[in-house]
Structures are given as structure tokens and as C-alpha cells.
Amino acid sequence: MPAPFHRPVRLPPETFDNLLGSHDPAERTRMAHATASALLARVRADDSGVSAERLVAYAKEHGIDEVAELWAKSPAVSLPGALWRLYLLQASIHGDPATAALxxxxxxxxxxxxxxxxxxxxxxxxxxxxxxxxxxxxxGAFSGDFSVALERAAAFCRVQASGSTHLADDYEPTEPHRSSDLTARASRLSAFAHDLAASAGAWRTGSLN
Structure with a gap:
């Protein structure tokens, strides 16, 4: 079993201190893009696939807070923004797979x-x-065609959003609070689908930074 992947990118310690402690939005954005680019390049250079497997397992083993510190505030259509949405989507499915299946x-x-x-x-x-x-x-995002992975994730979100919308309609007459929750979930998923599809298009044209 591979060892825990504690630091995704080999950058000087002060780099992470500056990122996590910085209150300068421009600096946080710059560092988010730098870490995302370095991480993706490093994993793609590992032909063994071990690095990709570690990153898939990372949030499951360590939680999503550290990933959020790096990328959660990045623009929606950006490399760190796309990676953050993929990790958040993974966390939501692992957190409640039964509802996701429904x-x-x-x-x-x-x-x-x-x-x-x-x-x-x-x-x-x-x-x-x-x-x-x-x-x-x-x-697939880490070791395959990045744009294809984003398109698959966007399609997945659209299917989930459709399910949420129709279930919300079903619950509206009898359980309006649950219906509202499902409607909000559908809205978030639709936004994710839009952002991931836009990021896929930007990646294909070389403009996803």
C-alpha cells in the first residue's frame, strides 16, 4: 500500500507558509495556480501511476480541508478551481453514495x-x-486526458442535477424542506457542470491557467 501523500508538491516550506497564511488575494491566487500546475506536471511525469493513485486517495484519507486551503478560493474556470471541484465532487459522493446513486x-x-x-x-x-x-x-484527470475527465465530471453533475430537480418536484407537496434542499443541490451541481465544462474547453485551447 503506498505511503500517505502528505505534500502534493515539492516546494520550499516557506512557500506553503506564505500560501496558507497570506491575506493577499493576488498572492493566494498565484500560489494556487503554481501548486496546481506543479502537481499536475509531477503526477503526469510518473509513468508508474503511483502518484495518481495517491492523489485519488488523498482526500479520502486526510479530509478535504487541506485541499480547500490550496484551491477553494480560486476562480471557477482555472486549473486549481477545476481540481477543487473534482475533489469536492469526490468527497460528496464518498460521503453519501446512497443518495448519489438515487x-x-x-x-x-x-x-x-x-x-x-x-x-x-x-x-x-x-x-x-x-x-x-x-x-x-x-x-483520469491526473493521468489521462484532462479535458475528457472534466467533461465526464460535468456530465456526471448534469445527471445528478436532473435527478435532484425531479426528486425535489416529487417532495414539494409533502416535504417542502427536503424539496428545497434538493433544489439547492441541483443548482450547485448545475453550476459545477458549467464550470467544469468551461474548464475543459479552456484546457483544450491551452488557456486554462
């Missing part, structure tokens, strides 16, 4: 598009299958 199945049925096929989940997809899918998408 939303995915409803969205797959209701959504008149090829998004479910693009995302790549089996039919039917239970909780374990969705956990495996989101890990595969994240792994």
Missing part, C-alpha cells in the same frame, strides 16, 4: 441527453459503482 438513476431516466453515457456509470449504478466512477474520473 439521484443518478433518476437523472439517467429523466435527462434527454447522452450525459449518463459520457459520465460512464454502469446501468444500473449503485453506491459502490458511483464511488468507483468518481475515483476513475479523478484518476
Amino acid at each position: 439521484l443518478h438513476e433518476r437523472g439517467r431516466i429523466e435527462l434527454p441527453s447522452a450525459d449518463a453515457l459520457v459520465a460512464g456509470a454502469p446501468v444500473p449504478a449503485g453506491p459502490d459503482e458511483l464511488v468507483a466512477l468518481i475515483d476513475t474520473i479523478l484518476r
Whole structure:
């Protein structure tokens, strides 16, 4: 079993101190982009795949707080912003795979598009299958075609958003609070889908920084 991946990028210690302690938004943005670029370059240079596996497992083992410190405040359409959304999506699926499976199945049925096929989940997809899918998408971002991974993640979000919207409609007459929660979730997922798709397009044109 690979050792825990404590520091994603080999940068001087003072670099991380400046990043985590800085109140200068411009400096935080610069460091977020630097760490994301260095991390992606390092992992892609590792042909063994070990680094990619460590990064897929990182948030599961250590929580998402450290990732948030690095990238959560980055622009939505940016390299660190895209990585943050992938990690947040992974955390949400691992945190409640049963609900994710419910939303995915409803969205797959209701959504008149090829998004479910693009995302790549089996039919039917239970909780374990969705956990495996989101890990595969994240792994693909680090070791495969980055734009394809982002497109798959965007499609996954659209399916989940569709499921959330339709379930919210179902619950509205009897459980309005639950309906509101599902509506809010659908809105967040739709925003993620938009941001990830835009980041995929920017990556393909070489403008995702």
C-alpha cells in the first residue's frame, strides 16, 4: 500500500507558509495556480501511476480541508478551481453514495441527453459503482486526458442535477424542506457542470491557467 501523500508538491516550506497564511488575494491566487500546475506536471511525469493513485486517495484519507486551503478560493474556470471541484465532487459522493446513486438513476431516466453515457456509470449504478466512477474520473484527470475527465465530471453533475430537480418536484407537496434542499443541490451541481465544462474547453485551447 503506498505511503500517505502528505505534500502534493515539492516546494520550499516557506512557500506553503506564505500560501496558507497570506491575506493577499493576488498572492493566494498565484500560489494556487503554481501548486496546481506543479502537481499536475509531477503526477503526469510518473509513468508508474503511483502518484495518481495517491492523489485519488488523498482526500479520502486526510479530509478535504487541506485541499480547500490550496484551491477553494480560486476562480471557477482555472486549473486549481477545476481540481477543487473534482475533489469536492469526490468527497460528496464518498460521503453519501446512497443518495448519489438515487439521484443518478433518476437523472439517467429523466435527462434527454447522452450525459449518463459520457459520465460512464454502469446501468444500473449503485453506491459502490458511483464511488468507483468518481475515483476513475479523478484518476483520469491526473493521468489521462484532462479535458475528457472534466467533461465526464460535468456530465456526471448534469445527471445528478436532473435527478435532484425531479426528486425535489416529487417532495414539494409533502416535504417542502427536503424539496428545497434538493433544489439547492441541483443548482450547485448545475453550476459545477458549467464550470467544469468551461474548464475543459479552456484546457483544450491551452488557456486554462
